[in-house]
Amino acid sequence: MNIRTELDKRISAALTDGGAPEGTPAIINLSSRPEADYQANGCMAAAKKLGTNPRELADKVVKALDLSDLAESVDVAGPGFINIKLDDEFLAARANEMAADDRFGLPTPAEPQTVVVDYSSPNLAKEMHVGHLRSTIIGDALARVLEFQGHNVIRQNHVGDWGTQFGMLVEHMIDEHMGWLVRDGHRIIIEDLEEFYREAKQKFDASEEFADRSRQRVVMLQAGDAESLRFWQAFRKESLKHCHDVYERLGVLLTQDDMRGESAYNDDLPKVVADLDAAGMLAESEGAKGVYLDEFTNKDNERAFVIVVKSGGGYLYATTDLAALRFRAGKGKEEGVVDWVADRVLYVTDSRQAEHFDKVFLIARKAGFVPEAISLEHVGFGMMLGENKRPFATREGGTVKLMDLINEAERRAKELVAAKAEERGEEMSEAELDEIAHKVGIGSLKYADLAQNRTSDYVFSWEKMLSFEGNTAPYMQYAYARIRSIFAKGAAKPEGEDGSTDFADSTDMFVGHPAERSLMLMLSRFAETVQTVADTCQPHVLCAYLYDLAGAFMGLYENCPVLKAEGATRDSRLALCKLTADVIQRGLGLLGIDTVERM
């Protein structure tokens, strides 16, 4: 149950009974006061509109309201706040309900949506680097959250596999006599994509002859020349393998099936342009074709011109994005390529592209490519900065490869875990150490990114993200491991071989101590938290929740013995521990982060 939604529904109705217009929002917030768990702030705003006294309205609302099944007290305070203290038994019932439900009481959406999440989308010309990290991590977390909610999530990896650079790369491949490898149908091996790109680029800049050949190669490629395509295909395959190696290491759910790169829309590009023309939107300027938008201005304060065909005849990313939008909004299904039509499309790219998407979305709407009912959202994020506040780079100022970053994260995590295990005098096999280091290292990398509001730039710090103090992955994973160790230590096991528990009445939790109540209250907020994350595309809200949950658990851990308690109290606390661990595990799982049984 989403308690917040429930309160909003009921109090909103009571506001109507009290004389406010239908649909007046109750404005339910968490209360920071000890005498309340939630507060409704809607009366003040409503009273202002009605021209009545807010306190009187609040009194009327409370009279019209029946919260007896969930609240212990409902009081009017201050200028017209309605304070709600939930009933202990209600909270315990919610906890029991959550424990018996693998969705932890999360309501299924009334109308499941088809949500396209466009994320990661690296350029295949180069190896994946830190610039792709945030999109990959944030997008993956959002896809997991939406999927868990019950929506039909379509992951789309809109990789850059069709640009000018590919002419250059193919030409370089030919120069390097890679033809025999390609011809035999074997996968070519490029040890270092980054280096390969650099070589090609150097040649391109240094040799006019090579540059010319590269440009010709692009034309041949786009015209469908078999030889060129074969090389391109081989390079693409090799590059994709690098990507998927990274995804695998990161535990990102993108697969080959989610791949739909720019090249997939190649045939649609002329049609997009023709349709813009048919819609009367296409204009020409200095040989280029594009769309004028009154809603935006350029540097000279004239209306903006969005180019879709270059003066040389080539297409741009705006064209490809329009084709992709149309594909997602129904054309893909119409043509029998896919079996879905998007209700919502999320573009997880850095915030510098915000205006680009505003323009593209606008054109798509105006041209009738995407109906108003389909929600188009640019999920922007800030840059990754080094501790010197400059864009994150190697000491020499070069690009940081994602694979190197991952290796470093795991190396540091392993060092930490090994040192602590030794300090405690615990034996840990190399294999177990590696597994824990992997989960902690990757978890740290992800959590540090996700825990912060995505819109702002974020300062990358190894020290901070691998710290066990504060809102970090290691802290959360440690909190989980501590709970699990209660089960490992005591005779009680969270579940037996057959999934049964060995403590009686495992779902019969009750409130016997304030710390238990606080924990249950926090647990009950899981559903509303997931809802917020899905609505706003802000994974940091989930991180903050999990951190608060861990904090609430520490209250129990410090104040309420579990294994030493007896009878029903012991059972109740064990069940509470298990539920907390499960919610933490699920919550971290929604962020793409694994838990460990010990660390």
Add this chain to the structure above:
RNA sequence: GCGCCCGUAGCUCAGCUGGAUAGAGCAGCGGUCUUCUAAACCGCAGGUCCCAGGUUCGACUCCUGGCGGGCGCGCCA
């Protein structure tokens, strides 16, 4: 020139369609391990919420104008 984002404790950040006394972590100081992992917990100290106006019963939040920083604005993505 226009537009977008940001400015909260020494540092890194939260602050939920405007709500009651602005919260965490780090760093600083002081406590808590014969007791379920002390990689933890508890306490203390620390803030003109960039500035100035305005709207309102009420503003970190909304509006206007500044200041400071980042980014974008026609043939890269």
